[in-house]
Amino acid sequence: MTMIFGVPLAVLSGQLLIGIINGAFYALLSLGLAVIFGLLKIINFAHGAMYMLGALVTVVLFDLLGVNYWVALFVAPVLVGAFGILIEYFLLRRIAGQDHIYSLLLTFGVALIIQGVLTNIYGVSGLRYSMPDLFKGGINLGFMFLPYYRAWVIVVALLVCFGTWFIIEKTKLGSYLRAGTEDSQLMQGFGINVPLLVSLTYGFGVMLAAFAGVLAAPIYSVTPVMGSNILIVVFAVVVIGGMGSIGGAIITGILMGIIEGLTKTFYPPASSAVIFLVMVVVLMIRPAGLFGKEA
């Protein structure tokens, strides 16, 4: 068997693939953060909570109304996105234009409240959600067993990432968004409803987090605290990619998934720290991040 640094090639290929799958998850989550920061300059610490809500709503909709996975894939992000718009309208709007730290503290507080209330209702052991029948099982690739669901995750996550990047960077709507946040008064003058645009953008960013949550529901333990751990990692990904850089968030997400996966193979105890190590190194060499513009 071919070995690379004492690890069989087959195992390594498997780990690379797993890394890409997890990277697609990170990409989806950091994309939402990057959209919200890049366009609105809001540091959204409630992003992990929104990811959790996406997963939780999926489970609860199924338990109460029998809503299946495919419907939840659309309905849950829309519901959570609408909730995000309410948060923007009633809370974030009031501190618009203040220092970043205000939005950070506000969204962090909101996240803690949501998490606390839901912990009281649902506990922390995790809610049950079964894999949709279509995705049960998997395929033997020779070097690893690939569950169908993971293959689906990677495809759909990358499609959504690409679609988002395309809308924001390449379409007219995207140019309105970017212009509206650059100089809102001028855009108001052109007759564009900037406050509405801001609400919708925040709602959209939140929807992306919730969408990742729905994708997570069948494979991870769904609990009210599931978002709090992943949030910090995703923030690191955004910082490495360059705060606000949308393409950067996607590429960095996948890259970090791979690096983390390889660390889990070669030196597992460091796997929870490796992304932060990369962050430190990147910040020292390129303070604006890999894909960020120097201020």
Next chain:
Amino acid sequence: MTMMKKLLTSAVASALMATGAQAAISDNTVKIGYLADMSGTYRDLAGPNGLAALEMAIKDFGGKVNGAKIEVVSADDRNSPDTSSSTVRRWVENDKVDLVAGLVASSVSIAVSKILEENDRLGIVSGSAASSITNEHCTPNHIHYVYDTYPLANGTASAVVKEGGKSWYLLTADYAFGHALEGDVTRVVEANGGEIVGSVRHPFPTQDFSSFILQAQASGADVVGLANAGADTTNAITTASEFGVTQSGQTLAALLLFLTDVHALGAETAQGIQLTTGWYWDMNEETREWSDRFMKETGVRPTMVHAGIYSSTLQYLNAVAATGSDDAQTVRKQMMETPINDMFAKNGRIREDGRMVHDMFLAEVKTPAESRDEWDLYKILRTIPADEAYRPLSESKCKLVNN
């Protein structure tokens, strides 16, 4: 020196009792502090429902002990030894707490027991797993009541090895508890003629186990052993089932699973998993009767920790009533002399190292077809007699044991 002081105190206390002196219950109040994870990873196995179990015990006891009031205070340990230490210090120094109950994360229990020893108060540990709590970390001021890593390894690991699972790959949570469990499992597997072919220490907590499951699959071991707890275990089991670990002929052995974890996984995913437990709600008439009452209070079935909190609180109050004292050493001595026979344990006894030894049970998770309802989850395969289950005193490193 402190030992001497304690001997003197208990001597004085027994002398007082012998002369029939009354009112040895300080401030005419027995105050119990309930410390547990109320909001984090370990919330469901003890948490707010453990407090409910404690209050049930006080109510069943009659709400008063020898005419003295029984008061309860509670706090969230945040799974932090530091936070817990300052809470308990305040409890014993200012609030006159006599007994600290609950005690879940092993690191918290070890830290708190030191403060209890300094202040000569009593602690009853119901939630923690580490067997070191009554071994190198034993004190004359605490009792470890429900289970520990020693019988977990003895029960599950030896059963799996005897069924032919000779080679093991371990997924270990990378902190004190995981290391303790890994040590106990390795000892049992090797003693039964098996071997550990590899292991990986994963960060605590880990959400995505796919990398580690893949490594376990590549190892070709007969058994994938999970030396972790809570969400780490449920996530690892879910991922193992997704990646077809059992279909490819490997056995999954979860070394610490609580009823709440199995409930979260569901019989569909968890079926066939063998585990060791100190108690199960559906074992006999007595356990069912108590569990029905518990469920009426809380809406869920009790874990072994909930049952242990109820049982140990009653044992404590009985000892206070019998001695007429809330002095830690007097009560502990009385508890050690009284065999435990209730809904939780039969012929349980508290040893000098503070370990409550009682029969443990090897259980298997039922299949969806066998399971009547969402809480009907275990079949008991075997009773592990108390003396076989726990670390024998002859192997003890506890300072209270003369070896």
